[in-house]
Amino acid sequence: MLTKGQTRKALELFKGVVLNQSRAILSKKGKNVSSKLFKSLDGDVKVSKNSLSLSFVMEDYGIFQDKGVSGTKKKYNTPYSYTTKRPPAKSLEDWISKRGFQFRDKKGKFMSYKSMSYIISNSIFEKGIKPSLFFTKPFEKAFKNLPNELVEAYGLDVEDFLAFTLNNKRLR
Numbered sequence: 001m002l003t004k005g006q007t008r009k010a011l012e013l014f015k016g017v018v019l020n021q022s023r024a025i026l027s028k029k030g031k032n033v034s035s036k037l038f039k040s041l042d043g044d045v046k047v048s049k050n051s052l053s054l055s056f057v058m059e060d061y062g063i064f065q066d067k068g069v070s071g072t073k074k075k076y077n078t079p080y081s082y083t084t085k086r087p088p089a090k091s092l093e094d095w096i097s098k099r100g101f102q103f104r105d106k107k108g109k110f111m112s113y114k115s116m117s118y119i120i121s122n123s124i125f126e127k128g129i130k131p132s133l134f135f136t137k138p139f140e141k142a143f144k145n146l147p148n149e150l151v152e153a154y155g156l157d158v159e160d161f162l163a164f165t166l167n168n169k170r171l172r
Contacts, residue, residue, distance in 0.1 A: 002149050008047040010150055011054050014142050015043040018056070021138035029132055033098050037062050041135075052154060058135070068131030071124065076131055086125045092117035 002010070019041050026032045037059050046053040063080075070081035093113045096102075102110045103119070111119075143161065 002147065002153065004047055004049065006147075007052060007150060008045060010147050011045045011047065011052065014146055015045055015054060015056075017142045017145075018135070018138045019043060021142070022135045025132070025134040025138065029134065031065060031132060031134065033095060037065065056135070062135070064129060065132055066135045067133075069129040071126045071128030073126045074128050076128055078131055082125050082128060087121050089114070089117040089121050092120050092124075096120070 022041055023038055026038050032038045040057065040059040040062065042058075043054065043056045067080060068076040068078040070076050070078055072082060075081075093116075096113050096116050102113070103116050105111055
């Protein structure tokens with residue numbers, strides 16, 4: 001049987017591995033433009049005599065980056081989809097300006113960020129957001145490495161634990 005200290009140590013290690021690998025994937029996949037999502041990733045471990053708690057937090061939009069969003073024309077295996085509401089153009093304007101690129105119109109003039117954000121918003125609405133699994137994959141991989149005693153003692157199941165941790169829409 002694991003002691004309280006050993007349980008806390010195992011969960012802290014688990015939390016650290018998940019967060020480090022999630023941040024690395026965000027950077028590797030180019031999803032770290034403003035670092036807002038990267039910096040928001042965090043976790044909290046609580047261990048008591050008869051229970052344990054591990055929660056992860058991130059920006060609200062992180063779940064959509066992780067699980068993806070189906071578009072009106074392209075579908076992904078995700079619970080989220082665009083149906084009537086489009087991605088916010090203002091957020092896209094900021095993203096475009098930070099990326100530092102501009103489209104040209106038919107006459108060769110640079111388009112405004114506002115015009116570009118409208119075009120990109122329409123594209124995302126139709127094509128969706130491909131699942132990156134930047135959080136899910138490290139979580140599932142690290143879960144497999146948790147000590148068997150811990151998993152058995154608390155009757156943990158990866159799918160139930162992940163669903164509980166993600167709490168449907170947000171991570172907390």
